[in-house]
Amino acid sequence: MSLKINRRSFVKSTLLVSGAAATTGMLSGCATGEFIHGIASGDPLQDRVIIWTRVTPQGMGKVPVEWEVATDLGCHNVVQRGIYVTDEFRDYTVKVDVKGLTPGTRYYYRFRTTMDVSPTGITRTLPQGAVDQFKFAVFSCSNYPAGYFNVYRHAVERDDIDAVLHIGDYFYEYGMGGYATEDAEEMGRVPAPENELLTLQDYRARYAQYHTDPDLQALHAKLPFITVWDDHEIANDAWKAGAENHNDGEGDYFLRKANAIKAYFEWLPIRERHGEDNDDIYRSFEIGDLVSLYMLETRLLARDKQLDYADYMTPTGGFDSDRFLADLSNPARALLGEEQKAWLQNGMATSGATWQVLGQQILMGRMNLPIPLITFQIGFAEYIQLTQLAQTNPDQLTPEQWAILQAPSVPYNLDAWDGYPVERETVLETARLLNKNLVVLAGDTHNAWASNLKTLSGDLVGVEFATPGVTSPGLETYLEGQDPDLVAAGAVAFIDDLKWANTQYRGYMTVTFTPEEAVSQWILVDTVKDKDFRVLDVYGKSLKVLPGPTNRQILDV
Ligand SMILES: [Fe+2]
Structure with missing residues (x-):
């Protein structure tokens, strides 16, 4: 449908088609607003996509916002339009699930109030049928006070990306003085509100701040996002009934969780589920016959509390490994939970797509490191020297050095899949039994990793590509003083399934799927503390995996 109409008739015709939500009564005497938090789109399917904005109201009451979706930048050829009436109960956000669209098509969209017109955004629907190529840009851990969103900017300036996956830590809950805020003042990025987030107003205000970032705005305006939360959208190391960063003085955890979820649904272009406070955001996307993408929820729905090594120390300073292993391997220990696991298994069983892709938060690869390295008893450089000495001149090693070797x-991070090995094995075994090509995408660590995924019996079933953080500091901070190249080399040497790592730089990755291969490219930047940055080609890296039962492992490009 192509209509050229003036503004007055646009409003009138829209009112006629947009149903009960928009009545003429709402338009009289209502507030108006302007668009300072940008626009966004998300959760594309073959025939629909979410478009989003937020109006800053001038006055109180309901604000009608016209929207239109067109096939051209000038919005002459409008294919869908309507009015969405927003108000303070959803923080004046606007979210429309635009239906009746054509698969694999680029669309343009914009919003209008009586006083302002939004920028025009670009989005696209997912293709169907035979698909030659699809490229995701994958991000995690975007921490406003920790740095500039340079890597968003880099993605904006390229034209080969089909969709963005943000796999968690879209924002951080800490207040000024909290984690990674040391440089915030100097960079003009003091978190708002300055306190740690607890209330609905807190969470809303933090989203509002992030949505004023020009680089994030530009990326949202250019590409559809598919998002899942990790822990920091609620509180650090969240699980179904608590979080490391939630204490008794901070009130009811479930209320805080509900506040965080409500704000998340208000402020991100994610399709509504069954209600405003649902935490079952796991969902799938079909990219034609090429990719089945499963976005997983690993935090709020079913996750049991993380184990803590400190709880297994004996009074004499030893470690009760029997009790630890019994708890770790308890078959009832949940990360996805039964319902989500069954949904995933059924999806993989019925999918005919070449690639089965898990878009999720935490590392699935086994990341076991020698205890002396985890406990900082020794640095990576010295440990590597000891291993070399053990091979060349073992007689020179002292008993203490032998004890270290x-x-x-043990797993270095019990908040990751390493802390939930039974469910991990179920997922890996599912891929093996179904003979599927599994590609797992992960974030959370702020560093870049590439691992083979093996069942406990040693069968290769797929690979994991893990994206570094957008700004949150990585291992280079925790291991200050240690050469990051040696840390990465040591990690690859000591961790069986780990094939590549970068533990120093922020960035993102693109993952390109074709029928022949899946290629991950890591784009790393030299700084996030300055808006002037450069991409570190020397540390750029591409790795791939091929389909087929004998190819399911990390390969050089
Ligand atoms: Fe993070």
Whole structure:
């Protein structure tokens, strides 16, 4: 449908088609608003996509916002339009699930109030049928006070990306003085509100601040996002009934969780679920016959509390490994939970797509490191020297040094899939039994990793590509003084399934799927503390995996 109409008739015709939500009564005497938080789109399907904006109201009451979706930048060829009436109960955000669209098509969209017109955004629907290529840009851990969103800017300036996956830590809940805020004042990025987020107003205000960032705005305006939360959209190390960064003095955890979820649904272009406070945001996307993408929820729905090594220390300073292993391998220990797991297994069983892709938060690869490294008893450089000495001149090693080398390796992060090995094995075994090509995308760590994924029996079933953070500091901060190249080399040497790592730089990755291969490219930047940055080609890296049962492992490009 192509209509050229003036503003008055646009409003009139829209009112006629947009149903009960928009009545002429709402338009009289209502507030108006302007668009300072940008526009966004998300959750594209073959025939629909979410478009989003927020109006800053001038006055109180309901604000009618006209929207239109067109096939051209000038919005002459409008294919869908309507009016969405927003108000303070959804923080004046606007979210429309625009239906009746054509698969694999680029669309333009914009919003209008009586006083302002939004910028025009670009989005696209997912293709169907035979698909030659699809490229995701994958982001995580975008922490406003920790730096500039340079890597968003880099993605905006390229034209080869089809959709953005943000796999968690879209924002951080800390207040000024909290995690990674040391440089915030100097960069003009003091978190708002300055306190840690607890109330609905807090969470809303933090989203509002992030949505004024020009680089984030530009990326939202250019590409559809598919998002899942990790922990920091609520509180650090969140699980179904608590969080490391939630204490008794901070009130009811479930109320805080509900506040965080409500604000998330208000401020992000995610399709509404069954109500405003639902935490079952796991959902799938079909990219024609090429990719089945499963976005997983690993935080609020079913996750049991993280184990803590400190809880297994004996009074004499030893470690009760029997009790630890019994708890770790308890079959009832949940990360996805039964319902989500069954949904995933059913999806993989019925999918005919070449690639089965998990878009999710935490590392699935086994990340076991020698205990002396985890406990900072020794640095990576010295540990590597000891291993070399053990091979060349073992007689020179002292008993203490032998003890260090003989210490067992354990998972370094029990908040990751390493802390939930039974469910991990179920997922990996599912891929093996179904003979599927599994590609897992992960974030959370702020560093870049590439791992093979193996069942406990040693069968290769897929690979994991993990994206570094957008700004949150990585291992280079925790291991200050240690050469990051040696840390990465040591990690690859000591962790069996880990094939590549960068533990120093922020960035993002693109993952390009074709029928022949899946290629991950990591784009790393030299700084996030200055708006002037450059991409570190020398540390750029591409790795791939091929489909087929004998190819399911990390390969050089
Ligand atoms: Fe993070």
